[in-house]
Amino acid sequence: MKPPLFDYVRATSVSQALDALVDNGDDARLIAGGQSIVSMLNFRMITPSVLIDIANISELRGISLANGKIRIGAMSRHSDVMRDTAVLNHLPLVTEAYAHVAHHAIRNRGTIGGNVCHHDLASELPLVLTLLDAEFVVVGRAGERRIPAADFFVDAYETAVDDKELLAAIEVPKQGPDERFAFEEFAIRVGDYPIAGAGVRFRTNGSTLSDVRIGFIGTGIIRKRNSAAESLLTGASPTREILDRVVEVARATVEPSSDLHATAEDKIDLIGVLLRRALERALGTQL
Ligand SMILES: Cc1cc2nc3c(=O)[nH]c(=O)nc-3n(C[C@H](O)[C@H](O)[C@H](O)COP(=O)(O)OP(=O)(O)OC[C@H]3O[C@@H](n4cnc5c(N)ncnc54)[C@H](O)[C@@H]3O)c2cc1C
Structure with a gap:
């Protein structure tokens, strides 16, 4: 199967991506690493008229440690998160679970943000991020919302991120020595x-x-x-x-x-x- 026709917008900032989401209403869909959404398009499970590519938004990438929390940008690729030393040292449960997430080729393209927003019920990261009391940082035109893991995962393939918002980052408190x-x-x-x-x-x-x-x-x-x-x-x-x-x-x-x-x-x-x-x-x- 081939995907239905769609327009393509390559955003280079969060603000541009949000503008495109607001301008295109319910017909727009974000694409991050493309590892799940492309199959959904090919099978015509979804038929958006506009795809907004967020892969080139540098402000959505990167992993940092501040105030006892690890902040992981939504566009961080699986392979980057699983090899990151701050994640290994302070969130070893995430590193351990990552050993089971997908195959090399998919981990090199797929992102942590795309993974949790896709929310397959068999997916490892939504579970371990919930066990670690993660908070999901979501941005929209009205500003930023912080959503605890318990409220983020709403149903299979559904999260608390609104159509006009995007997930910017995930913040996870460091695991303690005890x-x-x-x-x-x-x-x-x-x-x-x-x-x-x-x-x-x-x-x-x-x-x-x-x-x-x-x-x-x-x-x-x-x-x-x-x-x-x-x-x-x-x-x-x-x-x-x-x-x-x-x-x-x-x-x-x-x-x-x-x-x-x-x-x-x-x-x-x-x-x-x-x-x-x-x-x-x-x-x-x-x-
Ligand atoms: C063969 C195969 C095996 C796999 N095995 C596993 C596995 O064992 N465990 C596992 O967890 N996953 C697995 N996956 C899925 C993989 O982890 C994907 O990378 C992931 O589910 C989607 O990430 P992505 O960046 O490619 O997102 P995309 O496919 O680009 O997007 C997925 C969805 O998230 C939305 N989205 C993406 N980014 C954002 C954002 N920042 N804000 C709001 N919405 C956003 C998109 O609109 C889309 O609806 C597998 C995939 C394949 C093809």
Whole structure:
């Protein structure tokens, strides 16, 4: 399939991109790395009359550290984020999850902004950025809005970014030295979207856990965090019995559906296995 006809605008500043969005109404669509939107155009899943290319807007690129947060420009390519030393040193959960995101060629073109705005429910970054309490910096003609991760991901392929706005950056508080974390997933091939995945993050004082975050992908639920599993571990000293209970609660609260790759029952089993694996790795012990 070939895409439908469209006009093409190459913006070189955020202000130009916003003008083009406002001028072209609902018919305009942004293109960043093109790795998801081009397939959607070719399959005619979307038929915008104008594509606004934001790839040449330098102010949307770059990774910096200020005030205890890492700021990642929306147009930063996957390959740049996954190799960045500030991200590796201060957001190791992001670097760990990136090992599973797509294939080299796609990572060299695809951007972190395009990834989260596309919001495929199987995507790793929306989950880990939620577990890390990321804030999404969105700009429009009226100015800037900061949207917490819990409100940013609205539905499959839908975020809180309005038609006349764009995502400028993602700001993520640095992970602390007392934090433990792990991300695990199962995909048919490394780099494919996973069938299921589990992420965990918590603080520990050596005996009890606090600030517990547990979340899944591939579960059929839009909300990323699983508060039932989190509350069981909060304040607990992890034992085999508690981990069994956390896994049991997680299995009972996810609602995956069967598809070409796995049945709903298989996905529930996967969630249980991946969660236990992630928890034990984060704890540094097999219980
Ligand atoms: C074979 C294959 C395997 C893949 N595997 C994985 C995987 O395992 N895990 C994973 O997470 N992803 C995977 N991807 C997707 C990949 O990560 C894409 O790079 C990403 O989803 C889209 O990024 P992009 O920059 O190419 O965005 P584009 O395709 O250019 O845009 C995607 C959407 O986001 C919107 N958009 C882009 N930038 C902005 C912005 N700044 N503000 C507002 N809206 C914006 C666009 O309008 C469009 O709707 C895979 C893709 C392919 C083709």
